[in-house]
Amino acid sequence: MDVNDYCNNxxxxxxxxxxxxxxVVRKLDKMSTGDKEKVVPEVNELHIILEELGDRIEKxxxxxxxSWAPERTEIExxxxxxxxxxxxxxxxxxxxxxxx
Numbered sequence: 001m002d003v004n005d006y007c008n009n010x011x012x013x014x015x016x017x018x019x020x021x022x023x024v025v026r027k028l029d030k031m032s033t034g035d036k037e038k039v040v041p042e043v044n045e046l047h048i049i050l051e052e053l054g055d056r057i058e059k060x061x062x063x064x065x066x067s068w069a070p071e072r073t074e075i076e077x078x079x080x081x082x083x084x085x086x087x088x089x090x091x092x093x094x095x096x097x098x099x100x
Contacts, residue, residue: 007064010075011057017082018053021046024086028093035093042089049082 028036028043036043056075065071 004064007060010072011060013079014053014057014060014075017079018050018057021050021053021082021086024089025050028089031093039089039092042085042092045085046089049078049085052078 025043025046028039028046
């Protein structure tokens with residue numbers, strides 16, 4: 001796989017994660033204040049992650065570095081962290097809190 005294909009694949013994967021996180025954040029933002037108190041720090045962090053994902057996607061669209069080792073490691077860590085964070089949010093609230 002050449003570098004441009006890799007960049008395109010990573011862009012697609014990150015865009016998918018951004019869509020998933022946005023959907024979660026949108027639902028959490030609609031929660032009542034009392035229910036949202038349980039997950040405020042996580043929701044705020046998810047907003048930051050959304051911005052970071054958007055920045056990373058834009059960077060990948062504009063430039064595709066020839067050496068991906070450092071960035072690839074960073075992206076893989078962020079995706080792993082994101083999975084953990086989303087699991088924590090879902091374990092903290094019930095589906096009925098967000099209209100599920």
